[in-house]
Amino acid sequence: MLKIENLTKSYAKSNIKAVDDLSLELNKGEIFGFLGPNGAGKTTTIKMITGILESDSGSISISGFDIKKDSINAKRNIGYVSDSHVIYDKLTGREYVDFMANIYGVDMQTRQERANKLLEKFELKDAFDSQIKTYSHGMKQKISIIGALIHNPNLWVLDEPMTGLDPQSAFQLKELMREHCNDGKTVFFSTHVLEVAEKICDRIGIIVKGKLVTVGNLDEIKAAQGDSSLEDIFLSVAGGANA
Ligand SMILES: Nc1ncnc2c1ncn2[C@@H]1O[C@H](COP(=O)(O)OP(=O)(O)O)[C@@H](O)[C@H]1O
Numbered sequence: 001m002l003k004i005e006n007l008t009k010s011y012a013k014s015n016i017k018a019v020d021d022l023s024l025e026l027n028k029g030e031i032f033g034f035l036g037p038n039g040a041g042k043t044t045t046i047k048m049i050t051g052i053l054e055s056d057s058g059s060i061s062i063s064g065f066d067i068k069k070d071s072i073n074a075k076r077n078i079g080y081v082s083d084s085h086v087i088y089d090k091l092t093g094r095e096y097v098d099f100m101a102n103i104y105g106v107d108m109q110t111r112q113e114r115a116n117k118l119l120e121k122f123e124l125k126d127a128f129d130s131q132i133k134t135y136s137h138g139m140k141q142k143i144s145i146i147g148a149l150i151h152n153p154n155l156w157v158l159d160e161p162m163t164g165l166d167p168q169s170a171f172q173l174k175e176l177m178r179e180h181c182n183d184g185k186t187v188f189f190s191t192h193v194l195e196v197a198e199k200i201c202d203r204i205g206i207i208v209k210g211k212l213v214t215v216g217n218l219d220e221i222k223a224a225q226g227d228s229s230l231e232d233i234f235l236s237v238a239g240g241a242n243a
């Protein structure tokens with residue numbers, strides 16, 4: 001579904017590799033949690049998956065389409081929620097969702113059905129015709145999510161999606177991730193909140209200084225690391241790489 005091979009990236013003027021020879025394969029129907037301390041390379045990896053940044057070397061394919069060689073088809077299969085909430089805030093929520101639906105060629109009836117379901121879930125119906133600039137941080141996050149899901153993508157990529165969500169919205173988002181995967185889709189999200197990863201992920205990968213240091217389901221990771229808690233494992237691999 002998502003296949004990353006030997007992905008490497010350095011930023012200009014930096015001889016540090018932000019992402020260093022990272023390989024990873026995600027299956028249909030799984031929620032994958034991408035964990036790592038600040039500056040580990042999570043956002044850089046996500047920006048390469050979504051085609052915003054170009055890798056120095058390595059390859060990424062989404063539903064069989066190479067992000068560099070066949071970027072339009074690859075991107076058709078991705079729904080992306082960025083960490084920066086840069087959103088067209090002069091538009092109303094409805095205009096924004098329509099804009100996204102137009103880009104992805106979603107017909108009127110389908111977009112209305114999908115938007116209605118999500119608006120109800122997120123209790124955003126009353127604000128749908130207000131300008132996004134009047135929204136709270138959490139509401140902006142929710143409308144980004146609705147925009148990202150309007151074409152029902154095979155791969156849903158979210159960068160630190162729980163940030164700024166109240167507990168109820170965070171719960172709804174987790175539910176939505178699970179529903180999306182139950183439909184045979186795949187979710188890839190980054191977080192530094194271990195509890196979230198522990199609760200909902202089928203598999204977890206930990207990235208430290210650009211390198212994927214461990215990957216597997218929670219039981220596998222715990223068994224490989226001497227049955228410690230995820231927090232202990234995280235601190236030990238993240239700290240170990242600093243030493
Ligand atoms: N635009 C940029 N220019 C130069 N260096 C960057 C840029 N963005 C990120 N970096 C560096 O790349 C590394 C990985 O950053 P990032 O991918 O944002 O990590 P994370 O999302 O895990 O916090 C860090 O060392 C960061 O300082």
Ligand SMILES: [Mg+2]
Nearest residue numbers: 042043044083
């Ligand atoms: Mg980041």
